[in-house]
Amino acid sequence: MTTLGILGIGHLSEHLVAGWMRSAEPPELLLSPRNAEKAEALAERFGLSIAADNQALVDRSEAVLLSVRPWHALEVVRGLTWRPGQSLISAVAGLLLADVQAAAPQAKVTRVMPLIAAAVGESPTTLYPEDALTRAIFAPLGPVVAVPDETLFDAANIAHCYYGCLYALMEQAEAVMAEAGLDPASARLLASQATRAAATMARDHHQEPLDETTAAIATEGSFTKLGLDHLQEREALTAWAEACRVIHRAIREA
Numbered sequence: 001m002t003t004l005g006i007l008g009i010g011h012l013s014e015h016l017v018a019g020w021m022r023s024a025e026p027p028e029l030l031l032s033p034r035n036a037e038k039a040e041a042l043a044e045r046f047g048l049s050i051a052a053d054n055q056a057l058v059d060r061s062e063a064v065l066l067s068v069r070p071w072h073a074l075e076v077v078r079g080l081t082w083r084p085g086q087s088l089i090s091a092v093a094g095l096l097l098a099d100v101q102a103a104a105p106q107a108k109v110t111r112v113m114p115l116i117a118a119a120v121g122e123s124p125t126t127l128y129p130e131d132a133l134t135r136a137i138f139a140p141l142g143p144v145v146a147v148p149d150e151t152l153f154d155a156a157n158i159a160h161c162y163y164g165c166l167y168a169l170m171e172q173a174e175a176v177m178a179e180a181g182l183d184p185a186s187a188r189l190l191a192s193q194a195t196r197a198a199a200t201m202a203r204d205h206h207q208e209p210l211d212e213t214t215a216a217i218a219t220e221g222s223f224t225k226l227g228l229d230h231l232q233e234r235e236a237l238t239a240w241a242e243a244c245r246v247i248h249r250a251i252r253e254a
């Protein structure tokens with residue numbers, strides 16, 4: 001079993017830990033001590049160990065996940081001694097692999113971008129470069145998508161912002177159903193399950209272009225077409241496409 005040290009116990013890592021601990025064969029997790037309240041709560045909930053300090057965490061781990069904020073990351077990595085070939089997995093958004101590698105020349109660095117949906121085993125994780133150990137560590141949290149170069153890592157991460165935007169879209173549908181008198185729990189269940197249904201169909205029928213799927217559903221005279229036409233007339237879908245490009249540009253320039 002791989003010992004995975006988690007350097008930075010915050011919003012992301014608490015969801016990752018929850019995901020690993022619900023999986024059949026979780027890695028042996030070791031937590032960094034800073035943010036003691038959160039680390040102790042996680043350790044108690046899942047029966048995990050907390051390292052005495054960051055160096056002890058690195059020394060005791062086969063692989064280390066870096067999940068501190070970008071402005072802390074390089075200083076934290078530079079201040080530690082890494083074993084030759086030790087796996088250092090950076091989840092830090094916007095931080096280039098070469099910069100992490102320069103801060104820990106002995107380590108074998110990979111980048112990942114998971115979602116907090118890891119907590120329910122549904123996170124797509126973008127991986128660069130392909131690496132068997134990193135893939136094996138993240139596979140229990142959802143599908144791992146390795147990309148062949150770092151510019152594609154940026155492009156793939158549009159999906160992660162897309163995930164965040166989906167909640168806002170779902171919220172509108174849920175609110176209108178609730179306004180019409182549906183109880184909030186039913187409105188939430190219907191909106192979320194419809195989102196999940198579309199996602200599963202799109203994933204499992206990935207050869208089918210999505211415009212064909214849409215056309216087959218939004219037929220002439222259908223209520224779905226009425227809604228889509230309303231969006232098209234107001235150029236809402238064009239604005240959405242632009243938003244995806246704005247996100248991509250910002251990720252590339254970060």
Ligand SMILES: NC(=O)c1ccc[n+]([C@@H]2O[C@H](COP(=O)([O-])OP(=O)(O)OC[C@H]3O[C@@H](n4cnc5c(N)ncnc54)[C@H](OP(=O)(O)O)[C@@H]3O)[C@@H](O)[C@H]2O)c1
Binds near residue numbers: 007114116
């Ligand atoms: N949140 C997400 O959904 C998400 C998704 C993908 C990637 N990421 C990436 O994951 C990283 C963490 O994000 P987050 O949202 O989890 O941030 P967060 O909640 O602020 O967690 C970061 C944790 O790192 C701790 N930390 C800071 N310096 C440290 C050090 N020297 N040693 C050990 N721990 C240290 C912080 O402690 P203090 O609070 O005491 O500073 C905090 O507990 C970021 O780089 C982000 O880009 C996040």
